[in-house]
Amino acid sequence: MDNLIDGRRIAATIHSETVARVGxxxxxxxxxxxxxxxxxxxxxxxxxxxxxxxxxxxxxxxxxxxxxxxxxxxxxxxxxxxxxxxxxxxxxxxxxxxxxxxxxxxxxxxxxxxxxDVDGFHPVNVGKLMLHQPGGFLPCTPAGVHELLIRTDCPLEGAEVVVLGRGNIVGKPMASMLMQKSKNANATVTLCHSRSRNIAEHCRRADVIIAALGVPEFVTEDMIKPGAVVIDVGVNRISDPGSKTGSRLVGDIDFHAVQPKAGAITPNPGGVGPMTIAMLMRNTVIAAEQQTLDITGPDA
Ligand SMILES: NC(=O)c1ccc[n+]([C@@H]2O[C@H](COP(=O)([O-])OP(=O)(O)OC[C@H]3O[C@@H](n4cnc5c(N)ncnc54)[C@H](OP(=O)(O)O)[C@@H]3O)[C@@H](O)[C@H]2O)c1
Structure with a gap:
């Protein structure tokens, strides 16, 4: 099916932009x-x-x-x-x-x-994200997911977005990015966590689901609306007696069951992971520009 969001290809495009800035x-x-x-x-x-x-x-x-x-x-x-x-x-x-x-x-x-702070974890940068102030560094994984959505023309304005997981590294900043009153955001964001009731019902309403829980194949086919955009951030090692190492990596989405129903979906691997690295490289170049070229803030 041709509904894959190719994180490797989009990351390669971002890397070529970064190379130009390094030059x-x-x-x-x-x-x-x-x-x-x-x-x-x-x-x-x-x-x-x-x-x-x-x-x-x-x-x-x-x-x-x-x-x-x-x-x-x-x-x-x-x-x-x-x-x-x-x-x-x-x-x-x-x-x-x-x-x-x-x-x-x-x-x-x-x-x-x-x-x-190219990881975007310092409280000053977290605060700038929350307040939507310029000049801060965005954490790499949610920033990478945001780029995937933007560069695949996923409509976000007014969209119902469900973020699964309220971790400081992915879920919270992800929700913050998408709820901002700004271009490429303006979504209606629901943030679910381990105390949320009826997660499946929230998901079934969603135009976009972003799963960052760390629970293997948590999102099943019955939890998504036909045509929804589904982003899998999870990286989970599960035992697999049939494999050479005795284990394998899976995401937070039951990929094979969900893919036929999704409008677009990230493979895992090959979706979010390459984007995390692409955003780290971009943040590093922005940091170097700010510190040496008398630029006041990242505007990438
Ligand atoms: N691809 C990448 O580059 C990348 C980068 C970073 C992280 N990751 C992956 O993303 C996943 C999340 O990472 P993280 O650092 O954000 O994890 P985290 O800080 O541990 O957060 C996990 C969140 O999931 C919630 N949760 C856990 N089990 C749940 C359940 N059964 N139902 C509902 N909510 C549940 C937790 O709820 P509570 O808050 O209530 O405990 C918490 O909010 C992990 O698999 C990690 O490996 C991938």
Whole structure:
């Protein structure tokens, strides 16, 4: 069926726009720089940081990764962040989640200079998103979903959008982006979570469903309206005795059952994931532009 939203293709378009901006920066003597900080050896974090590093390399962004021991103290990490905050070669700082249990991620994220906070997690950037003020960084995954909707001409004005999940990284900022009184937003947003009643009924009304729960194949065919746009953010590992590794990744949408009924749907993988990286690269270039070209805010 030809109703797939091709996240890889749209991400590639955004990357080519980013490459052009990297070229302009380099012409003015600036190489955009992004630092990754990984604490401990969480296998998924190693994979995610590796993918982002390779994309930096492909686009001409300078990147480096600092790996700290799992038992590193929080005060040491905060000291490292202060150094990067002061380093003019570093335009973006990304602290890879999850952090070890003895660290308080709200303190860690709040220590990153907001103008280098390319993840969009600093309270200043969260506040700017909520207030719809310019000059802040948008968190990469919901910003990537928003771009997917915009670049596939999904009508949002007045649309019923159901966001499943109120996490700080995806659900809450996603709802905030789509409810704003602005072009490419103006949706009527319903945000569902684990205490919501009648989630299926909310979903059946929706023109757009964005699932960011972390519950394998939560959204089933009977929960969607024919023609709805369905976006799957979830990444869940489930056991699969038939596979080589004994497990496989699935999303929050029962893809095979939902696809025939959906107007458009993201594959998983190949939908939201590539967009998250594309938005991180774009945020890094925006950060470098702001810090070096005397630009006051991201307007991409
Ligand atoms: N593709 C990407 O680039 C990308 C990036 C980030 C995250 N993700 C994936 O997106 C998913 C969500 O991530 P997150 O960080 O937002 O997670 P999170 O912070 O743990 O939030 C999960 C949300 O889902 C709700 N929820 C959980 N089970 C539910 C249920 N049975 N019914 C209704 N609501 C339920 C929770 O409700 P309560 O608030 O009531 O607990 C919470 O609001 C995960 O699978 C994650 O791996 C993907």
């Amino acid at each position: 302009q920066l380099k012409d003015s003597g600036v190489t955009p720089g992004l630092v990754f900080i990984r604490v401990g050896e969480d296998p998924a974090s190693r994979v995610y940081v590796g993918m982002k590093e390779r994309k930096c390399h492909d686009l001409g962004i300078h990147s480096s990764t600092l790996v700290l021991e799992n038992d590193t103290s929080q005060s040491h990490l905060l000291g490292v962040l202060e150094e990067y905050n002061q380093d003019p070669r570093v335009h973006g700082i990304l602290v890879q989640a999850p952090l070890p249990r003895h660290m308080d991620e709200t303190v860690v994220y709040a220590t990153v200079n907001p103008s280098k």
